[in-house]
Structure formats: structure tokens, C-alpha cells
Amino acid sequence: MSLSLRRIWGLMYRHLALYRRSWPRLLELTYWPTLQMCIWGFTSSFIASRMGVGGQVAAGLLLGGVLLWEVALRSQMGAAISFLEEIWSRNLGHVFVSPLRPWELVAALIAMSAIRMTIGVLPAVLLAWGLYAFNLFALGPVLILFTINLMMMGWWIALGVISLILRHGAGAEALAWSVLFGITPFAAVFYPVSVLPAVLQPVALALPAAHVFEGMRAALDTGVVRWDHLAWAAALNLAWAAAAVLLFARQFRVARERGALLSIGE
């Protein structure tokens, strides 16, 4: 294993060891996605029972939206909260004086985010299949592209949140939980972009998630893969990720100039 991979693994091991010793943290990973699936699953069942075939389609779109949005949410929270764990344990000083490069730190946070997302969302996917007869995998191979795009969106938003924490300290940590909820209305998770007021539609279309969910609705509703939306989602993700990386690099340097790495927990 190269030294770089070892350093990334070292930070991942720190978090995996933590989860092994902390069942509340493991429970927290699955709690919200499962709870969300229960609430939206029963809601979807009710809609389907009252509205016939149209209701069943709408129910499927709702459940697909809930599950895929959890992918973005858990990916974003997974990376941001893993960073916060270092602040909470007052360990950041040791991490930043080790030979760990900033990009290796980000790589470790992303890897942990992928693990946390899988542990969190998989039970909800199985619950949807077992309780509500909704099989997300029926979307076919395009599901992989939807998932990757939503994970990427979660990661660059997390990088933005971490940058704000580096700039403003732990006072900005609430963003780790709240920022993606604030984006939900514009992400077109449960309704098409066309439903939004005209002035808000460009905002929605600037988000990769809106294109993913337009694509998901097309795939579930008509079985058509909307490659145009997927291409937009990927391109937007790359552009936003580049901006987030620049922001992170800038804020990391500012934190080193201001001494924030010494007192970030305050």
C-alpha cells in the first residue's frame, strides 16, 4: 500500500474503530433514513389506495425520491460529520501536524461518507421493497449513475460546509445537518422543476439533483433514460466540485494564517 493510501486508511480506521465502539452512532446512521421511509411509505400507500393506478405511479415516484434524496443527504452528512468528529474529540491538532495531506483528509472523509451512506440507506431500500413493494433496483443500471451523481453532490456540499467550519469554527457545525434540507425545495425531489415558479427554475436547474430527479421520474414513469439530464447532472457536479475544492483550499490556507486550526473547537 502506498504511503498516501495508508494515511487515508489511517483516518478511515479511526472512524471505523469509533463506530465499532459506539452503537448510538451506528443507530443514528440508519435511524433517519428508516424513519423517513416509514413515514413516506405509509403516505404513499394511502395515496395509492385512494387514487388507483395514477396514485400507484405517484407513490412510486415519492418513494424513489425519498430514497435517492437520502443518498445525497447521507453522503453530505457522512463527510461533514466525520470532520466534526475530529473537532469534537479535540484531535484535529494531531491530525494536521501529521503528514496527512489536505486532499488525503478529503479522500478519507469521502470514503467514510460512502460507507456511512450505504449503512444508512440500504435498510431503507430493503424496507421499501419488503413493506411497500417498491424495488428501487427496478430502475436498472441507470440507478448507479443517479446514485453517483447524488453522492458527488453531497460531497461537494460537505466540502463547502467544512470550508465554512474552517472559516467560522464549530459555530458553523449546524450546517452539517441543515444545509441540504434548505436545498430540498429546489432539488425537485418530489415534483418536476416545471412546478416551481419561473424565477426559481434556473436555481433548480443549477443543481445536479434536479436533473437526477427529472431523470428518475422519466425512468420510473416511462422507462426512458434521459441522458441529457444525466449529462447536465454530471457537468454541474464537476463544476460545483471544482468550486468547492477551490473554496476548501482557500479556507484551509486562511485557517492556517489565522490560527483557526489551533482553536477550531471554540
Added chain:
Amino acid sequence: MSDAIRVSGLTKRYGETLAVDDVSFAAARGQTIGLLGGNGAGKTTTIAMLMGLLIPTAGSIHVLGHDMARDRFAALARMNFSSPYVALPARLSVAENLRVYGHLYGVRGLEARIREVAGELDLLDLLERPAGQLSAGQKTRVALAKSLINRPELLLLDEPTASLDPDTGDMVRSWLERYRAASGCTILLASHNMAEVERMCSHVVMLKQGRIVDQGSPGDLLSRYGRDDLEEVFLDIARNRRESI
């Protein structure tokens, strides 16, 4: 061979506040050098700049021959740091903590090294205990074990015996002296404990309000100020009494 540490014109300014003001000093390899000063003297700021945690406003830092402004990661792999004010993850066991840092520092034969350093610091019975459940003395020894996991050529210690009882403090100091003699490691020690600095350091840098007000061997400083111990020298400097001597 270059010095372990060479600092020249080091300055750190936060807005109007000058935390470190034109500080220059050097530490030869294998030497224990002390940074001495009261609260706010600039010790921690200087150490943070030596580790690359803080970017200086002006000046240069060379550690083990590496320019910290350009090549800090090469230096960081060869040095380490311990402070009672920077914690290790409390829920992880001692062995898990050492494993994390062993990976971060790319230590070869990691499991053997963990047992070796745990044996040297009398931690073998504590390896499976969560770090957060240890006493202050045990935590200090774990922090030292972490700082030695990569066999550093330069060890930065920020008040390593703060909060320790006299017996444990003496044990740690003795151990550090033996370790330095055996490994040839350079140690930079920032401390309020004058007796500790006098005992361990061959060169002392006295800081006050971010500036070096004096430096030399403990013996030189004692004779220069006509005092019996460094604590009296420290008080002379802190209270501007040198002129009256």
C-alpha cells in the same frame, strides 16, 4: 549536517497584535532546547508555526533541512508532537489510537512498534482500554507514545508534564532524557516548569511578549543574572529586573 531547527526573523501578527516578533534561534541535532516564557509569551504560537499549523507573517523556518513554507510534509513525517491540550479520540482504545497514528506516519512493522513503544512507556496493560478512561498520567504517557510512534528525529513537546503529579512528572522527564540519549532525537520543550527546563535543556530561549529577551545554556543564564535557579531568572525577566541587578 544542518540544524534540526533553524528559525530566522519569525514573526506572527494577528491584526494589530504581534504574537511573535522577529524571533530567531537554532537547535542542533540531538539537543534539548527549551522555550520559556509566561502566558502569552508566544511559545505555543512559535511551536504551531514550527509544525506548519500556522503560517508566519514573516521569517523562515527550516526543520531537519526542510523549508516549512515549501516542503512541510517531508518534515512532518520525521517529527512529532505532544501536548496535554490536544486530545486523542477518547472512545478509541490506546492500541487503536496508536494504530491510527502509525498509519498516518507510515510506520513499518506497526504492530511490533506499538508493543515496543507501549512496553517502553509501561502501557502494555492499557492497550485495550479506551483512552478517555485513563488517568491524567496515563493519558500523558499515551500522548508520548503517540508522539514516538514514528521514531521522530524532532520531538515538539508543549508542557509535557503539566497536570502530572511530581512522581509521574519525574518519570516522564527521566524517560525523555533516556530516549534522547539513546535515539539522538532533538527535543524542543515549551514549559512553565523552570526546574524541568533547567534539568532537561542544554539551551534555553526566553520569550516575553513575543520577543526573545535572552537565550543561552541554563548555566550561562544563571551566571548572567546572578541567580541560583531559572525560576528567579524567569521572574527577573518577567518583572524587568535585569537592570537592577
